[in-house]
Amino acid sequence: MKQLLWMAIGVVILAGCKDDHKKLFTVNGNVVNTQAKKAYLEEVPVASMQPVIVDSADIGNGTFTLKTEALEDAIYNIRLDELDFPVASVINDVPEVDLSITMGSKNPQLPEKFDVKNSPASEAMKTFMLAFNEKMIRLVNTAHKADSLRAANNLKAIKGADSSITALRQTAKQEGTALKEFTVGEIKKAVNPALSMFELGYYQSTANGQGLGLDPLDNKQVIALIDEVTKKFPNHVAVAGLKLNLQQEIQAAEDRTWIGKQAPDFTLPDVSGKPVSLNSFKGQYVLVDFWASWCRPCRAENPNIVAAFNKYKSKGFAILGVSLDDDATSWKNAIQNDKLAWTQVSDLKKWESPVVPMYKFGGIPFNVLIDPQGKIIAEGLRGIDLENKLAAIFP
Incomplete structure (x- = not known):
């Protein structure tokens, strides 16, 4: 059974309802290499996982300003025009962030890079994604080498191929284990609750979406990590409520899975x-x-x-x-x-x-x-x- 898949890569938001003391959050953006006319600020509520546009602005001379009110720290995505993917993500750990986006020179539909200033949590999120993706690329390359060697060996017997395939698979397994340990360590040391949940969701989404031997965190590990985050940030309403939702999801998933049940005969x-x-x-x-x-x-x-x-x-x-x-x-x-x-x-x-x-x-x-x-x-x-x-x- 695949483990909990409750966050999409790069589009996670933790939203709660605590009191009426909302704080204004502003994103000052600058974008180059684009013909986009409009910028959107998106939020994806944890309850529905459906993107919600909370503000929009015209892009003039490559600049835009987006604003929204928030009760607590969350992840916000910036989208340009009708592009399929967000071009950047930030956290509202400060009232105002400066964001610079460079779209691809060869493919202006995809971001080449983005930089965030004045937001430690946003910078930490970007650093995590870059490090995670670098490790993931190594894992993918190792797995593909094993697959290619196996395919070649199926077509024509290659001396020593079996031992080489086994060694590559073992390397991929070690790289997967290291990536999981890296992610858990980042979750535990994160100084922002939204960042912790983003990192957890980023890993789970990647692990559940790959057939490369990257093992998702099991349900007990997920709940344990959320418990730690809740204790660390007891006033964050969305994280506190997330545990109950996940427990319900776990129960529903256990009811659906075949694992542990007798196989029906036919x-x-x-x-x-x-x-x-x-x-x-x-x-x-x-x-x-x-x-x-x-x-x-x-x-x-x-x-x-x-x-x-x-x-x-x-x-x-x-x-x-x-x-x-x-x-x-x-x-x-x-x-x-x-x-x-x-x-x-x-x-x-x-x-x-x-x-x-x-x-x-x-x-x-x-x-x-x-x-x-x-x-x-x-x-x-x-x-x-x-x-x-x-x-x-x-x-």
Whole structure:
């Protein structure tokens, strides 16, 4: 189960309602390399996560001034015209900040850089993002090297490739662990509650959105960090209220996940028409992989599953492929072309197959990993996440 995903990268706001003592917050902006005519100040309330425009201003000679009233420290995003992404983010830890934005010379739709003055929290937020992104780039590059070497090895046996892939994956895992530790340390030392929550959301959003082995903080870690922030900043209403909301979300997520539950049994015909039941795999670790020949993400993921199967099949690992195809020829051709050398079943009913409501998934690829007793121990494993899970089971 993916952990809490309750903040979007760069667009997090903590808003609360404490009293009527609102404070005016002003952003004095300067932007170059743009033809934009309008600047907007955005807030994204924690309750809805939907951006709310709180002020707008014309851009004249590259300058603009935006103002709003706020009850407590929060994150504000600056957007230009109708651009898809904010061009900068600031924190209202001071009444007034000066912001300089440089849009890309080659792509004026994206910011090249921005600088903030007079706001220690905003400067710390920018420093965190730059450091985080630099570490994340290293992790992505390492993971891509492992994927490229694995793909090359699947096409043509390369001497020593397996050990090199293992070493790269181990490096990626270490880099992921270091990035998590860096983020937790930054959250704990932050001198502003909005900054702490931004850093937490930035990490969780990135970890949940990548198939690179970057592990999200689990629910207990998230609540513990928010507890620390609440104790450190007891008067910040939004942080105090966030814990209750997250506890409710955790409970709802636990109700939805398959992890820890017995896998529902089903029986479907294999490629020869012989009925195969999931229960026949008891006593093994089995990955139930829901896919289809027409599903491009599924086909792109198949080399990862093939590599995992070849590596761990001799150790008690099995796979049951469940296709949502409706054409037998396409299904069987995909099995042969992708070299899926494990049991495959399908009733050729596509989304009308009874396994869809049984396992309650709305998209593919989707999978569940089941232990020898028939209990689901993981779900949605893709890329290096599958390799890491199996490596932990079969050391």
